[in-house]
Each structure stands twice: as C-alpha cells, then as structure tokens.
Amino acid sequence: xxxxxxxxxxxxxxxxxxxxxxxxxxxxxxxxxxxxxxxxxxxxxxxxxxxxxxxxxxxxxxxxxxxxxxxxxxxxxxxxxxxxxxxxxxxxxxxxxxxxxxxxxxxxxxxx
Amino acid sequence: xxxxxxxxxxxxxxxxxxxxxxxxxxxxxxxxxxxxxxxxxxxxxxxxxxxxxxxxxxxxxxxxxxxxxxxxxxxxxxxxxxxxxxxxxxxxxxxxxxxxxxxxxxxxxxxxxxxxxxxxxxxxxxxxxxxxxxxxxxxxxxxxxxxxxxxxxxxxxxxxxxxxxxxxxxxxxxxxxxxxxxxxxxxxxxxxxxxxxxxxxxxxxxxxxxxxxxxxxxxxxxxxxxxxxxxxxxxxxxxxxxxxxxxxxxxxxxxxxxxxxxxxxxxxxxxxxxxxxxxxxxxxxxxxxxxxxxxxxxxxxxxxxxxxxxxxxxxxxxxxxxxxxxxxxxxxxxxxxxxxxxxxxxxxxxxxxxxxxxxxxxxxxxxxxxxxxxxxxxxxxxxxxxxxxxxxxxxxxxxxxxxxxxxxxxxxxxxxxxxxxxxxxxxxxxxxxxxxxxxxxxxxxxxxxxxxxxxxxxxxxxxxxxxxxxxxxxxxxxxxxxxxxxxxxxxxxxxxxxxxxxxxxxxxxxxxxxxxxxxxxxxxxxxxxxxxxx
Numbered sequence: 001x002x003x004x005x006x007x008x009x010x011x012x013x014x015x016x017x018x019x020x021x022x023x024x025x026x027x028x029x030x031x032x033x034x035x036x037x038x039x040x041x042x043x044x045x046x047x048x049x050x051x052x053x054x055x056x057x058x059x060x061x062x063x064x065x066x067x068x069x070x071x072x073x074x075x076x077x078x079x080x081x082x083x084x085x086x087x088x089x090x091x092x093x094x095x096x097x098x099x100x101x102x103x104x105x106x107x108x109x110x111x112x
Numbered sequence: 113x114x115x116x117x118x119x120x121x122x123x124x125x126x127x128x129x130x131x132x133x134x135x136x137x138x139x140x141x142x143x144x145x146x147x148x149x150x151x152x153x154x155x156x157x158x159x160x161x162x163x164x165x166x167x168x169x170x171x172x173x174x175x176x177x178x179x180x181x182x183x184x185x186x187x188x189x190x191x192x193x194x195x196x197x198x199x200x201x202x203x204x205x206x207x208x209x210x211x212x213x214x215x216x217x218x219x220x221x222x223x224x225x226x227x228x229x230x231x232x233x234x235x236x237x238x239x240x241x242x243x244x245x246x247x248x249x250x251x252x253x254x255x256x257x258x259x260x261x262x263x264x265x266x267x268x269x270x271x272x273x274x275x276x277x278x279x280x281x282x283x284x285x286x287x288x289x290x291x292x293x294x295x296x297x298x299x300x301x302x303x304x305x306x307x308x309x310x311x312x313x314x315x316x317x318x319x320x321x322x323x324x325x326x327x328x329x330x331x332x333x334x335x336x337x338x339x340x341x342x343x344x345x346x347x348x349x350x351x352x353x354x355x356x357x358x359x360x361x362x363x364x365x366x367x368x369x370x371x372x373x374x375x376x377x378x379x380x381x382x383x384x385x386x387x388x389x390x391x392x393x394x395x396x397x398x399x400x401x402x403x404x405x406x407x408x409x410x411x412x413x414x415x416x417x418x419x420x421x422x423x424x425x426x427x428x429x430x431x432x433x434x435x436x437x438x439x440x441x442x443x444x445x446x447x448x449x450x451x452x453x454x455x456x457x458x459x460x461x462x463x464x465x466x467x468x469x470x471x472x473x474x475x476x477x478x479x480x481x482x483x484x485x486x487x488x489x490x491x492x493x494x495x496x497x498x499x500x501x502x503x504x505x506x507x508x509x510x511x512x513x514x515x516x517x518x519x520x521x522x523x524x525x526x527x528x529x530x531x532x533x534x535x536x537x538x539x540x541x542x543x544x545x546x547x548x549x550x551x552x553x554x555x556x557x558x559x560x561x562x563x564x565x566x567x568x569x570x571x572x573x574x575x576x577x578x579x580x581x582x583x584x585x586x587x588x589x590x591x592x593x594x595x596x597x598x599x600x601x602x603x604x605x606x607x608x609x610x611x612x613x614x615x616x617x618x619x620x621x622x623x624x625x626x627x628x629x630x631x632x633x634x635x636x637x638x639x640x641x642x643x644x645x646x
Binding site: 020022023024053055056057059060063064066067084085088089092093095098 | 509510512513516536537539540543544547596597598599600601602604605608609
C-alpha cells in the first residue's frame with residue numbers, strides 16, 4: 001500500500017484595529033481588505049478586541065469585506081470587542097448573526 | 113436697333129423703373145427686417161435710417177428727441193433754400209420727436225411721403241421701445257439693490273440657529289418677511305447669566321421699514337449691553353433716546369416688547385411700548401401682557417411701566433407681531449387675536465421650538481394658498497429646561513469625532529450623572545445622526561458647520577441638531593443575515609437607541625431631535641453567531 005501525503009497552506013490575514021472603527025478608519029480598512037483580496041487572500045480576521053467605538057460606516061466596511069472574501073471562496077471573521085458599546089452595535093444591527101465571531105483570533109483560526 | 117429708338121427708350125425706362133422698384137423693395141425688406149434686432153436706441157435708429165437714406169436717395173436725415181441725431185450729409189447752407197425736405201412731428205411717451213429728411217435731387221412725391229411717414233412711425237416706436245428697455249434695466253437694477261438691502265437687513269437679526277442659553281429656559285424665534293424686506297425684528301442675548309429678549313415691529317413695509325429696523329435692532333442690542341443692569345425700562349428709555357427722532361422724522365414708529373429672564377429668581381421682567389400680542393401661559397391659562405406706553409417714535413418722553421412675574425416649570429411666553437394675528441384666509445377672515453390666545457392655551461407642548469413651529473404651521477393652514485399679508489415674527493420662551501450651549505460641528509468625518517468628548521463632558525454637568533449608564537449608546541446615536549448630516553444634508557457643503565444642543569428635562573434628554581443643508585431622509589435598513597447589505601444601518605441603530613426621533617424642515621433649516629430616557633440600556637449582545645457555527 002502506498003501512502004501519499006500532501007500539505008496545504010491556508011493563508012489568513014489578520015487586521016488589528018485600534019480604539020475606533022468609524023467613517024475615517026473605515027476608509028483605511030476597506031483599502032486594506034481590498035488589497036488583501038486582490039493579493040489572493042480571501043480569509044481575513046478583523047480583530048476588534050480593543051476597539052471601543054464602532055459606527056455604521058465601520059460595519060459597512062466589514063460587510064463589504066465579508067462579501068468580497070466570500071465571493072472568492074473565503075470569509076471575513078471578527079474578533080469581538082471587549083467593550084460593550086462597540087459590541088452593542090453588532091447586536092443592534094443583528095450583524096452578530098452575520099459574522100462568524102469569537103473572543104480571540106486563535107479561536108477563529110481554529111475554524112479554518 | 114439703336115439707343116435713339118423710341119420703343120427701346122421706353123423699354124429701357126420701364127426696365128429701369130422695375131429694377132429701381134425691385135431695389136427699393138429689397139431695401140424695404142432689409143429695412144423692416146433689421147430694425148428690431150437691437151434694443152439700443154442709437155443702434156435701432158441706425159438700422160432704420162441708414163437704409164432709408166439709401167432707399168430714397170436722401171442727402172441726410174435729422175431726428176430731434178431728447179438727443180438730436182443726424183445721418184448723411186448735413187446741409188452746408190440754409191436747408192430751406194438748398195434742398196427739398198420732408199418733416200414730421202409726433203409724440204412718443206410724452207416726448208416730442210421731429211424727423212426731417214432732405215435731398216437735392218428730386219422733390220418728395222406722394223409715395224415718398226407715405227413711406228417716410230411709415231419710417232417716422234417706426235423711428236418713434238424704436239425710440240419708445242429703447243426707452244422702455246432702458247427703464248426695465250433701471251428697474252431691474254433697483255430690484256437687485258433691494259434684494260441686496262434685504263440681505264443686509266436680515267443680517268442685522270440674530271441667527272435663529274444659535275439661540276442664547278441660560279438655565280431653566282429655552283428660547284426660539286423665527287422672522288418671515290412678507291416682501292423681500294420688512295420692519296419686524298427680534299433680539300436675544302445672554303448677559304450676566306440672564307436671558308434678554310425683544311420683539312419689535314417698525315411701521316410700514318419695504319426698504320424704508322427695513323432700514324429703520326436695522327437701526328432699531330442695533331440700538332436695542334447696544335442698550336442691553338450698556339443699560340441692562342438697570343432693567344428693561346431703562347433699556348427702552350435708551351432705545352427711545354437714540355431712535356425717536358429718526359422714526360418721528362420718517363413718520364414711522366416702533367412697537368416693542370423687551371424683557372429679561374433671571375434664572376436664579378425665575379422672574380421675568382418686561383416693558384412694552386405699544387406691542388401686541390404677548391401671551392403668557394401658565395397651566396394652560398393664558399393672559400396678555402399689555403402695553404403701558406405708546407410706540408417709540410410717537411412721544412419722546414413716553415416711559416413704559418415694568419411688568420414682573422415669576423415663572424413655573426412648563427410656563428410659556430409667546431411674543432408675536434400682528435402679521436400673525438392679522439393673517440387672512442382665502443375668504444378674507446383674520447386669524448384673530450382670540451384664536452391666537454386659544455391656540456397658545458391649547459398646545460399640548462411646553463418646548464419652545466415645538467410651540468413655535470406649531471403656531472406657524474397653524475397660521476399657515478389658516479392662510480392656505482393666500483399670500484402672506486404682512487411680516488410675521490414669533491418668539492417663544494419655554495421655562496423649565498437645562499440646556500447646553502450649541503456645539504458647532506465641522507461637517508467632516510474629523511469634525512464629528514469632536515462629539516464624543518463634548519457629549520461626555522457636558523452631559524455629566526447637565527444631568528448630574530443621570531445618563532452615565534447610557535453614555536455610549538447616546539454617543540453612538542448622536543454620532544450616527546451627525547454622520548447622516550455630513551454624508552447627506554451637507555454633502556455638497558463640506559466647509560459648513562451644524563449645531564448640536566442638549567436639553568435635559570428630569571429623566572429625559574433631547575439632542576437637537578440644526579443644519580442648513582438639503583432636505584434628507586434615509587429609510588433605515590434591516591440587514592438580512594443571509595444577504596447582508598453594505599450600508600444604510602445608521603438610522604436603524606438610532607431607532608433602537610433613542611426613545612423617539614423627530615425630523616422636520618423649516619424654510620432652509622433641518623431640525624433633527626432625538627429623545628433618550630435615562631433608563632433602559634440596550635444589551636450588548638443578541639443571538640450571536642459564534643465561531644463554532646462556522
């Protein structure tokens with residue numbers, strides 16, 4: 001019996017945000033995601049663990065990134081904010097049912 | 113055949129006459145076709161007279177009106193003895209116009225005279241038309257000057273977007289001129305933590321009233337600064353001294369109600385020179401604050417008496433000009449004094465802005481499609497609330513970032529910690545409305561600013577935005593978890609965080625209000641899609 005082995009490398013980019021994801025920061029985030037997808041990375045983790053403020057423009061940037069990643073066969077997943085005000089935005093918009101979210105990037109890495 | 117043959121001569125003569133007639137006809141067509149292409153008097157007459165000279169083989173022509181003009185060759189000696197001439201006189205717009213033409217070749221025949229009579233008529237019409245055009249231009253220039261004066265006059269009034277703020281009172285005002293310029297005025301100011309206010313009406317309409325209105329407005333503002341410590345009667349004495357002669361010389365007068373509110377004693381003091389209506393509402397009972405002196409400009413030594421009263425939470429003071437109570441409907445019925453009082457008494461509101469906009473809306477409903485008959489100015493003071501000074505926000509993403517720290521600082525002072533547990537939610541909702549204004553209402557005016565004011569009444573907070581952008585209205589979006597859309601979530605967030613949202617537009621002003629209760633924080637999670645769901 002011949003045992004054939006092969007290895008597969010999955011590339012995952014992680015983007016760590018600072019304390020705000022608002023309209024100003026959303027522009028940069030969109031550019032980062034667009035560049036990653038254009039470079040062939042369609043699995044992206046956005047780390048919001050230290051982010052204190054997220055607005056609808058920030059959500060829109062995440063939603064657009066998720067669509068782009070999913071179109072390429074991947075996904076954009078989110079590390080939840082530890083700050084209740086930032087976390088609440090996902091609940092208010094039901095985006096916490098849309099994104100795959102976890103408490104840490106390691107938890108998300110294990111999902112791929 | 114030779115040129116001496118009589119039949120040939122006759123034929124030549126007839127042909128020449130026909131050619132000549134045809135040439136004349138062509139000239140005539142040219143003349144009538146080009147006469148109306150210009151509205152300048154000189155050019156109009158040139159296009160008429162020059163072809164006429166060619167057509168009738170004239171030596172010259174002279175038109176004597178306000179300006180005397182001569183075409184062709186002037187007679188070198190006495191016109192009467194050297195040339196055949198034709199003369200005509202007529203009146204155009206009360207102006208005598210004489211037309212004289214002369215030529216040495218042939219005398220003027222009947223056909224020439226008829227043609228010249230028609231051309232003289234055309235010249236008269238051309239002069240009349242040019243004069244009308246010039247008068248139209250002059251009128252248009254005057255209209256532009258009136259519009260510029262109106263803009264200057266309205267600039268003398270305070271910006272309704274930024275009312276003064278003192279504790280326990282909110283103030284609102286609107287001025288709507290009937291023409292491009294008007295004599296109504298209002299003044300407000302905060303001085304030594306007291307709220308000063310005035311509503312006045314310079315008699316007459318149009319530019320003269322507007323000019324005196326600006327003089328009176330400046331005088332009132334100066335008098336408040338200089339004599340405010342001595343109270344409203346002393347302020348109006350000063351206004352009388354500085355404006356009486358000008359008003360009296362112009363045959364005009366100023367009705368004015370002026371007062372101040374002291375938040376410490378919750379007392380209003382007022383002086384009234386001939387102004388009406390002023391309605392004070394307490395527990396839905398209304399009473400008028402009557403005049404105790406004639407209008408300023410009538411008697412130089414007239415002095416008002418001081419009216420003083422203590423206000424309670426939810427009391428209202430409404431000061432209007434008679435343009436509101438005297439507004440007629442399509443049948444010619446006045447809105448009426450008693451109707452106005454009943455309206456103030458019946459409004460289930462105590463917020464100054466709401467009362468003001470409701471009164472104007474009711475008067476507009478009464479008016480229907482009838483034109484506004486006079487200037488209309490309305491001021492409402494609501495007593496009760498704690499309110500911040502407006503924060504002026506640059507209409508940029510960076511400008512909106514200033515909201516969070518300002519909100520945190522002022523809400524702590526204003527509400528004594530009552531809204532602390534909801535600060536994050538309030539900041540998010542207020543931020544979303546601000547971004548909506550930046551992205552939609554003021555999208556074409558990035559260098560403009562808009563205002564945010566916070567008002568706290570017991571356990572309720574009202575955040576009010578005012579901007580002068582385009583009307584906007586974006587329906588909230590609800591994302592589908594299977595097919596999430598990319599944008600449009602701002603108002604959806606606000607709807608869930610605020611207990612009430614209201615948006616209105618008055619003239620060119622957008623007003624967005626959010627109400628928040630101090631209770632009822634929203635949980636930070638719903639049914640989360642955890643990682644193991646993937």
